[in-house]
Amino acid sequence: xxxxxxxxxxxxxxxxxxxxxxxxxxxxxxxxxxxxxxxxxxxxxxxxxxxxxxxxxxxxxxxxxxxxxxxxxxxxxxxxxxxxxxxxxxxxxxxxxxxxxxxxxxxxxxxxxxxxxxxxxxxxxxxxxxxxxxxxxxxxxxxxxxxxxxxxxxxxxxxxxxxxxxxxxxxxxxxxxxxxxxxxxxxxxxxxxxxxxxxxxxxxxxxxxxxxxxxxxxxxxxxxxxxxxxxxxxxxxxxxxxxxxxxxxxxxxxxxxxxxxxxxxxxxxxxxxxxxxxxxxxxxxxxxxxx
Amino acid sequence: xxxxxxxxxxxxxxxxxxxxxxxxxxxxxxxxxxxxxxxxxxxxxxxxxxxxxxxxxxxxxxxxxxxxxxxxxxxxxxxxxxxxxxxxxxxxxxxxxxxxxxxxxxxxxxxxxxxxxxxxxxxxxxxxxxxxxxxxxxxxxxxxxxxxxxxxxxxxxxxxxxx
Numbered sequence: 216x217x218x219x220x221x222x223x224x225x226x227x228x229x230x231x232x233x234x235x236x237x238x239x240x241x242x243x244x245x246x247x248x249x250x251x252x253x254x255x256x257x258x259x260x261x262x263x264x265x266x267x268x269x270x271x272x273x274x275x276x277x278x279x280x281x282x283x284x285x286x287x288x289x290x291x292x293x294x295x296x297x298x299x300x301x302x303x304x305x306x307x308x309x310x311x312x313x314x315x316x317x318x319x320x321x322x323x324x325x326x327x328x329x330x331x332x333x334x335x336x337x338x339x340x341x342x343x344x345x346x347x348x349x350x351x352x353x354x355x356x357x358x359x360x361x362x363x364x365x366x367x368x369x370x371x372x373x374x375x376x377x378x379x380x381x382x383x384x385x386x387x388x389x390x391x392x393x394x395x396x397x398x399x400x401x402x403x404x405x406x407x408x409x410x411x412x413x414x415x416x417x418x419x420x421x422x423x424x425x426x427x428x429x430x431x432x433x434x435x436x437x438x439x440x441x442x443x444x445x446x447x448x449x450x451x452x453x454x455x456x457x458x459x460x461x462x463x464x465x466x467x468x469x470x471x472x473x474x475x476x477x478x479x480x481x482x483x484x485x486x487x488x489x490x491x492x493x494x495x496x497x498x499x500x501x502x503x504x505x506x
Numbered sequence: 507x508x509x510x511x512x513x514x515x516x517x518x519x520x521x522x523x524x525x526x527x528x529x530x531x532x533x534x535x536x537x538x539x540x541x542x543x544x545x546x547x548x549x550x551x552x553x554x555x556x557x558x559x560x561x562x563x564x565x566x567x568x569x570x571x572x573x574x575x576x577x578x579x580x581x582x583x584x585x586x587x588x589x590x591x592x593x594x595x596x597x598x599x600x601x602x603x604x605x606x607x608x609x610x611x612x613x614x615x616x617x618x619x620x621x622x623x624x625x626x627x628x629x630x631x632x633x634x635x636x637x638x639x640x641x642x643x644x645x646x647x648x649x650x651x652x653x654x655x656x657x658x659x660x661x662x663x664x665x666x667x668x669x
Contacts, residue, residue, distance in 0.1 A: 249581065249629030251636060279629035310628075349663035393657035397650035440649045441639070 248277035248284055248506060250310065252441055253472040254347055254390070257480045258288025258503045261360055261414070262303035262317030263338050265386075267292075267482050267499045268450045268464050269432040271403045272356035272388040273347055274313040274340060275305035276505045277475050283308060288317075290501035292484065296325040296492050301501075305338075313340040313358075321416045323369075326490055332416040333365035345387070347401075353389035360384075362415035373458045373490075375418020376425050382409040383427075398437050401446075405432040412455050413489060421455030428453055436470070444470040448482075462487025466499060478503040555658070556608030558651045562599075565608070569599045571644055575637035582633045585624075605658045618665040631667050635660075 255276045259265035264275040264286070278284030285306040292299040303317035315338035322331045338360045345352035360382040364370055367378035384407040394400030408427040410420045420426070430453060436446025450464045468482035479502055486495040559565055573595060576582055586594070603610035614620070635656065642652045 249632045251632055251639075279632055280627060282629060346663075348660060350661050351664065391657075392660055393653040397653050399653060 247282045248475050249279035249282060250277040250284075251348070252277075252475050253438070253444065253470075253478075255284070255286065255307075255475075255478075255505055257470060257478050257501060258286055258290070258303055258305065260290060260292070260299070260301050260317070260319065261336050261338060262288070262301075262305055262315035263340055263358060263360070264305065264307075264313060265403075266434045266436075266446065266448050266468060266470075267466055267480060267484070267501060269403060269405055269434045269448045270338075270340070270358055270384060270386055271405070271434065272342070272345075272354040272386040274307045274310055274342055274356070275315065276307045278307040278310050278506075280309050280311070282310070284310075284506045286503050286505040288501060288503045290499065292497065292499045294484065294486050294489070294495035294497035297489055297495060298322045303336075311342055314338070315340070319414065319416060321413075323490065326492070327369070330369065332369060334415050335363050335365065336415070337361045347388055347390050348392060353387040355385070355387045358382075358384045358386065362411060362419070364415070364418060367418065370412070370416075370418030373417060374422050374456050375412055376420035378418055380410055380415060380419030382407055382411060382415075384408070384432075395437065398439065399441075400437045401435065403434040405434075406430075407432060409453060410455065411453065412459075413452075413461060417456065417459070417490075422457050424453065424455045436468075442472050444472070446470070459491050460488045468499075475505060478505065554608065555606035555651070555654050556603060559602075559606060559647065559655065561608070562603075564645075565599045565602050565606075566595075568641060568645060568647075569595050569602065571641035572598070572638055575640045575644075576634070579633055579637055582630055582637065585626075585630065602655075606655065616665070617662045618669060621666045621669045624669060626667050626669065628667050631663055 254273060256264040256271050256273045257266055258275070259270050260268060261270060263270040264273050265271040275286045276284030285304070288301070288303045290301045299319060299321045301317055301319050303315060305313055305315035307313050317336040317338070318333070319336065320331055320333045324330065338358060340356050340358035343355045343357055345354045347354040362380055362382065364378040370378065384405050386403060386405040388401060388403040390399060390401040392399050407430050409430060410425065410427050412418050412421060430451040432450045434446060434448045436444045438444045447467045448465060452461050452463055454461045464484065464486050466482040466484040468480055471479045482499040484497055484499050489495045559568060573591060576586060597614045600610050601612045601614060604612040639652065
């Protein structure tokens, strides 16, 4: 079991999937998903509620105060030379605390035959104050992401200092029910302290910079109706390794929330330079099952 | 060193933010809007929300459907077991009429007074909002009309929840 942590983590994720699905189905009539459709967002690549690349201040799933909820997410990103798969699970307690776990697997077959970079991310997010929809402050949340590489050999070889790190972020999200064109619209701003190289997949800190630095992330979107949203993300990133230049990320996305159970996000992504290869443009697809 | 550049997408997002902020603060007051009806083509946009909802008959139908939706939701139905439904129907129409710039004056108590001591939970308020959404959907009201009504009712959330 210890020899194969990789398979164990994957198995755990799928067991969580199963448990939550069963819970969800048996609890359809209980008071456990009172928030409004789409207000739980999607599942980000780090497991927290958000868009593809930006964690938002909203908490996963549809749990309101005194309720339990959560989400399971699977995503696939494909750029010119790389691809990444993420499986994640998040639990929302009373719309106050979100706990999440994500496993990222980044395929670098094009630069190192048969190799991939993997890490686990354990996240916690606290809703501090405000509200997404109702007239008060924007919803504000404080989050932590503990990231740990499964194997440090490649990150080490390219100059990363450590195989684990903690990101701390503060996010604020506001949705206007009657925004531009009488459509609902939202804006999210996130400030993150991080020393992760390419999310942490290439380790933490490097020869150019070993300390946490502040980066800014932004999402905005417009709901065509309650079930379809179009938006964009921007995510600034550190640039700690002299071996590989790291760029900021951006995407334009379409999100579909047919009901509170399902969310699908499709995005066109621009990931800049990764591992020394420029213009990593491509797509991102994620499916979320939520409660 | 970390070089930071702000690409087009970031600028667009900021633009969205600015547009959103402006659009929530620059709505004309109803009296100006009514007075500015000058030509036939802007008649649609100049309609009050009350008119968009179908006036007296529209609000009556909406209130009735809303009550049906409340009755079908286990989370909120228990709150209404002692309610005089015909009075509730009448007062709700009157309040919505006033809130949507219709020719009515709401005669009931303030929202805060009505919900005082009830200790209504956030989830119950959200359940009510979703009952209204289902009611508006079943009457096939355009999303643009629905959003305007939701915005005007959402401001009461702090007066209802936790009182």
